[in-house]
Amino acid sequence: MAIEVNLEKYGYKKKGFLGFSWTAFFFNFFVPLFRLDFLGFFIFISPYLIIAVIVSFILITGVNDENTILVSSVISLILKLISRLVLPFYYNKMYTRKLLKQGYLPPVDDDYSNAILKGTGYLEYTDEDLLDKEKMERYKVIIEEYENERKKDMHTIIIVFALIGVLIAFFYFMASYS
Template sequence: MQNPFDGDNNEGPNGLPVPPNYATVTKADNGDIRIGKVGFSFTAFIFDFWVPIFRGDWYNFFCIAGIELGVGMGFYSIHFTNIQVQASWYSLVELALKLLWGFWYNYMYFRHLFNRGYQPATQRSKDVLANKGYLPKWLK
């Protein structure tokens, strides 16, 4: 297959190319491969807590759901003068949470994979993860 991306990044399953801002991690004991984007997660920004459900990332799902529920319950415990003001402020809070998950979800996903025993599959993936600060100190 012709590589549509620049460079030698054929580290996907069966040698398929991955985009330059993606990293591949593997688990040594069972050979499980995970490929994920490094940087801002537009899917987490748009689809919120559905992303960890579809990735089978239950740890981060419960983290996101807990924070969203806590912020929502705390927000609705505040007394507002009318419902329009409350709805306006809640939409701003919701946008702030979506931006938070957009910037942080991929970082949380890779960190959880590293805690479960995954390692960067290639030196290119290790470099991509290290440049964005995703690698823990014990893995560098």
């Protein structure tokens, strides 16, 4: 699961996220659409638009060449894999950085959000933070907890992708046997 951080600007609150986006993995371009992140939506949907252009080109030109169809299928597969498997690793980071650039900041009294964002390099430590030993100790504990959570998430991601690979291999084997 992604880690949520609280952000606000002029009293308007939003959630920022860090880590792998399971929602983007399963629901793809709907995630940025529901967050009203139109740049993210365009990034997620662009592989599908490129695939549509390639298929339309093949249909319009009437190319029935097996090599062209094979190449377009490989390109389509690569683009879909990028959209489904690569973008979920980066989307939460892009979205949270975008919110920070727009001026959203964690509330001053929210140690958790401040510790996560400062400990991961999204925000800089202030001089006040560095001088307050007690606060830095709290931040250190929160960051260690965050890093342990990220390790667990990475193990889960590896297991899920391995199971998907095994299922694909199984279905390919079964399909080639008939």
